[in-house]
Amino acid sequence: MTTTETAAGVLPVLADVPPTELRVAVLGVGMMGADHVARLQSRISGARVVVVSDAFAEKADGVAAGVPGCRVVADPPAAIADPEVDAVVIATPGQFHQDQVLACIQHGKPVLCEKPLTMDAESSLAVVRAEDEYAARTGRRLVQVGFMRRFDPEYAQLRALIASGEIGEPLVMHCAHRNPSVPSHFTSEMMITDSVVHEVDVARFLLDEEAAAVTVLRPRATRHAVAGESDPLFVLLEMASGRMVDVECFVSTGIAYEVRTEVVAEDGIALIGLDTGLVRQSRGPAGAVRSSTITPSFKERFGRAYDIEVQRWVDAARRGGIDGPGVWDGYAAAVVAEAGVQALRTGGRTEVRMAQR
Numbered sequence: 640m641t642t643t644e645t646a647a648g649v650l651p652v653l654a655d656v657p658p659t660e661l662r663v664a665v666l667g668v669g670m671m672g673a674d675h676v677a678r679l680q681s682r683i684s685g686a687r688v689v690v691v692s693d694a695f696a697e698k699a700d701g702v703a704a705g706v707p708g709c710r711v712v713a714d715p716p717a718a719i720a721d722p723e724v725d726a727v728v729i730a731t732p733g734q735f736h737q738d739q740v741l742a743c744i745q746h747g748k749p750v751l752c753e754k755p756l757t758m759d760a761e762s763s764l765a766v767v768r769a770e771d772e773y774a775a776r777t778g779r780r781l782v783q784v785g786f787m788r789r790f791d792p793e794y795a796q797l798r799a800l801i802a803s804g805e806i807g808e809p810l811v812m813h814c815a816h817r818n819p820s821v822p823s824h825f826t827s828e829m830m831i832t833d834s835v836v837h838e839v840d841v842a843r844f845l846l847d848e849e850a851a852a853v854t855v856l857r858p859r860a861t862r863h864a865v866a867g868e869s870d871p872l873f874v875l876l877e878m879a880s881g882r883m884v885d886v887e888c889f890v891s892t893g894i895a896y897e898v899r900t901e902v903v904a905e906d907g908i909a910l911i912g913l914d915t916g917l918v919r920q921s922r923g924p925a926g927a928v929r930s931s932t933i934t935p936s937f938k939e940r941f942g943r944a945y946d947i948e949v950q951r952w953v954d955a956a957r958r959g960g961i962d963g964p965g966v967w968d969g970y971a972a973a974v975v976a977e978a979g980v981q982a983l984r985t986g987g988r989t990e991v992r993m994a995q996r
């Protein structure tokens with residue numbers, strides 16, 4: 640069988656994109672799901688949303704009302720099994736992902752599952768095994784995990800630069816991951832599982848190796864932190880080859896959304912994520928100022944990445960496959976996040992124990 644290497648790993652080469660439109664069910668139409676519905680409707684070609692599902696009926700009704708020909712199917716398993724649904728986007732809360740992804744595999748339907756793949760490493764591994772078994776039977780992969788940063792043009796450029804060898808061997812990576820604010824239920828553990836998990840995926844994506852150990856330090860907390868939680872956190876990932884990745888994760892900056900990644904290599908240094916856009920110079924009360932606007936949230940900062948991710952997923956799903964991070968990437972991120980939570984609780988260095996594929 641012919642194969643090709645993509646962001647998802649080695650995949651069978653699939654036939655050309657078929658002429659029919661992909662009929663998509665979107666499960667969960669909260670902020671992220673509703674954003675995907677809007678994107679599929681207005682900016683993505685080759686697909687249309689035919690079904691939406693949400694635990695809150697009014698939400699589903701409201702979103703469906705804005706999409707011609709879209710039905711509400713309240714029960715997610717029924718939406719997945721629906722004969723008029725070809726593929727599924729999962730944007731429900733994480734605790735529902737395992738069952739919903741397994742149902743998609745069972746029905747042989749391509750699925751784009753927002754992160755996390757599941758709530759812990761063990762259940763993510765169960766999904767890996769189920770999809771591996773399906774792939775062994777059919778030669779097809781079905782599950783793409785929503786690590787959208789891989790589709791961000793700056794991250795893609797940085798990866799290509801590293802791969803070109805122009806800056807030599809990467810040694811250290813510095814990351815900043817800052818949110819202006821988080822809801823009051825957002826704990827320090829969630830800073831690892833919900834936020835730093837993106838840097839875990841980025842480190843694996845850029846450096847092409849697994850993390851071997853995690854240490855989490857708690858700097859002095861901001862007075863704006865959620866009560867009783869440590870914010871910011873400082874996370875150190877030791878990669879298998881000895882490279883190190885540090886992440887300052889700060890989710891109550893009160894400013895804007897910032898994600899910065901700097902790779903320090905033997906023969907050069909590269910930085911992405913300055914997010915400057917237009918830089919304006921003007922005279923303010925305290926003298927001349929140079930200013931630009933920072934994106935307010937990840938929806939804007941990674942809007943382009945989401946569009947590219949979903950378009951590539953649609954194109955691949957129309958051919959019956961995926962084109963992006965898969966179940967193993969979801970599992971690997973879950974294992975490292977779990978080690979990170981352990982490191983946060985104990986204050987010690989925690990080794991990452993990954994299963995064999």
Ligand code: ISE
Pocket residue numbers: 818833834837937
């Ligand atoms: C959120 O869930 C995301 O996935 C964003 O990309 C991340 O930056 C944010 O910190 C998370 O809470």
